[in-house]
Amino acid sequence: MRKFEFVEDFKVRWYNMWESHQEYVLRDVIWNPEYPKLMKDEFIKRRDKDWELFIQHFLPKRHSKHAACYDIRAGETKTIFPSLYKVQDLDDSDELYYRIWSDDGNVTNLVFLEPPTMVRTGIKVKMNEDEVLEIYNRSSFPTKKGLMLANNVGIIDYDYYDTLETEGEILLPMWNFSNEDILIQMGDRIAQAKFCKYLTTDDDTADGERIGGFGSTGV
Numbered sequence: 001m002r003k004f005e006f007v008e009d010f011k012v013r014w015y016n017m018w019e020s021h022q023e024y025v026l027r028d029v030i031w032n033p034e035y036p037k038l039m040k041d042e043f044i045k046r047r048d049k050d051w052e053l054f055i056q057h058f059l060p061k062r063h064s065k066h067a068a069c070y071d072i073r074a075g076e077t078k079t080i081f082p083s084l085y086k087v088q089d090l091d092d093s094d095e096l097y098y099r100i101w102s103d104d105g106n107v108t109n110l111v112f113l114e115p116p117t118m119v120r121t122g123i124k125v126k127m128n129e130d131e132v133l134e135i136y137n138r139s140s141f142p143t144k145k146g147l148m149l150a151n152n153v154g155i156i157d158y159d160y161y162d163t164l165e166t167e168g169e170i171l172l173p174m175w176n177f178s179n180e181d182i183l184i185q186m187g188d189r190i191a192q193a194k195f196c197k198y199l200t201t202d203d204d205t206a207d208g209e210r211i212g213g214f215g216s217t218g219v
Helices: 010-020 023-029 037-058 141-145
Strands: 003-006 070-073 078-080 084-088 097-101 107-113 117-120 123-126 131-137 147-149 154-156 171-176 182-184 189-197
Touching: 010 037, 078 117, 078 171, 131 147, 141 147, 171 189
Parallel strands: none
Antiparallel strands: 003 123, 070 189, 078 182, 084 107, 097 107, 117 171, 131 154, 131 189, 147 171
16 A cells, blocks of 8 residues: 555644635634624535645646656645855854865854754655655756755655654654755745655564654654
8 A cells, every 4th residue: 555644633734724825714713703604604614625726736646647646735834944144254153064164274264054944745655665755946946945854865764654752753854054044935835755665685674663753763
């Protein structure tokens, strides 16, 4: 079996986003006890219809017959702030930075690297035991938006599905190398994923069980 699924709280997350854009309606329909119940029911029906339309386009899909990858969409609305900050004429620091040296060997400025911003996708993936899902940048993101995955290529293992910590939700760590804040909207295509078979050595004896979620193996 090989398929993408929603994590449990994604619908709640989407409802909160949808209702935040409907506050002027909510104020009258939901919070006014004198408002006719029929109107409240119609409001709920409208919300549920929008949800059904949304999810039809949300789960990863290939968009051409010979495409190797499935498009992954953002499962939340999030701002990715610039990851690099240049600071002129500073002394040595314990902070994480890249040094830029002048011709005479002196530090001319420091470039601080912020931690990546984690973007939730709202989905998990079920696949066969000898398969892995590889996550790549969208090809247009580095050139058009200055965004890239901090881990370059994400690896989703078979046993990451339904881990207790994250429920197997695919999480994307992103860096923003532009000079501007980049707003990611829920539903935007932000990465691409490819299913692959993998091999093991003849003398492989791995028998451990995953007990955690994102980045837990090997700890």
